[in-house]
Amino acid sequence: SQKIEQNSEALNIQEGKTATLTCNYTNYSPAYLQWYRQDPGRGPVFLLLIRENEKEKRKERLKVTFDTTLKQSLFHITASQPADSATYLCALDMGSGYSTLTFGKGTMLLVSP
Amino acid sequence: EAGVAQSPRYKIIEKRQSVAFWCNPISGHATLYWYQQILGQGPKLLIQFQNNGVVDDSQLPKDRFSAERLKGVDSTLKIQPAKLEDSAVYLCASYGGGQETQYFGPGTRLLVL
Numbered sequence: 001s002q003k004i005e006q007n008s009e010a011l012n013i014q015e016g017k018t019a020t021l022t023c024n025y026t027n028y029s030p031a032y033l034q035w036y037r038q039d040p041g042r043g044p045v046f047l048l049l050i051r052e053n054e055k056e057k058r059k060e061r062l063k064v065t066f067d068t069t070l071k072q073s074l075f076h077i078t079a080s081q082p083a084d085s086a087t088y089l090c091a092l093d094m095g096s097g098y099s100t101l102t103f104g105k106g107t108m109l110l111v112s113p
Numbered sequence: 114e115a116g117v118a119q120s121p122r123y124k125i126i127e128k129r130q131s132v133a134f135w136c137n138p139i140s141g142h143a144t145l146y147w148y149q150q151i152l153g154q155g156p157k158l159l160i161q162f163q164n165n166g167v168v169d170d171s172q173l174p175k176d177r178f179s180a181e182r183l184k185g186v187d188s189t190l191k192i193q194p195a196k197l198e199d200s201a202v203y204l205c206a207s208y209g210g211g212q213e214t215q216y217f218g219p220g221t222r223l224l225v226l
Contacts, residue, residue, distance in 0.1 A: 042219055045217070
């Protein structure tokens with residue numbers, strides 16, 4: 001079965017810096033890889049989706065890269081703000097057509113002023 | 114557009130009791146998911162419906178958990194009898210309508226004493 005690893009420790013950075021979160025997976029490359037944000041007491045919120053034939057995707061201050069050779073995705077938040085503090089989840093969709101997702105444990109990001 | 118609705122938001126029960134959670138997905142979404150999220154972990158898929166049929170229930174502990182989506186709209190998840198290790202947040206999500214990804218509800222936080 002697919003195993004997903006995200007940064008195990010919380011990531012602490014200073015406001016204005018770029019945060020980089022890592023998602024590594026084993027076995028087969030997914031058809032789609034997604035990133036979600038989760039705040040305490042709330043459900044995950046979708047941020048970005050990248051397809052297996054895409055190298056990079058951007059949305060405002062967010063950037064996701066996908067390297068199927070390394071079996072890795074990197075998630076970047078540029079010019080980070082305290083409001084970016086949350087847990088970020090990586091999720092794999094193997095392309096069944098039903099958007100069936102397997103989630104990683106998530107990485108907690110803390111942005112200090 | 115209304116989001117995914119879940120109730121109750123919180124529930125405290127004693128072990129061996131039964132409990133039920135309710136989910137109403139986004140209108141028009143054919144696919145509905147129930148996830149279990151234990152503290153510090155990512156969401157784990159329990160069961161996935163396409164309309165009123167089950168697509169995947171491979172990780173549902175069927176000796177104690179059951180779920181139904183009789184009319185292909187709202188859904189209930191039941192635990193009977195509950196164990197201490199069932200303490201978690203139960204998330205409902207829906208997908209469809211040409212959207213790119215799943216939309217999550219706020220979750221039901223269950224504590225089993």
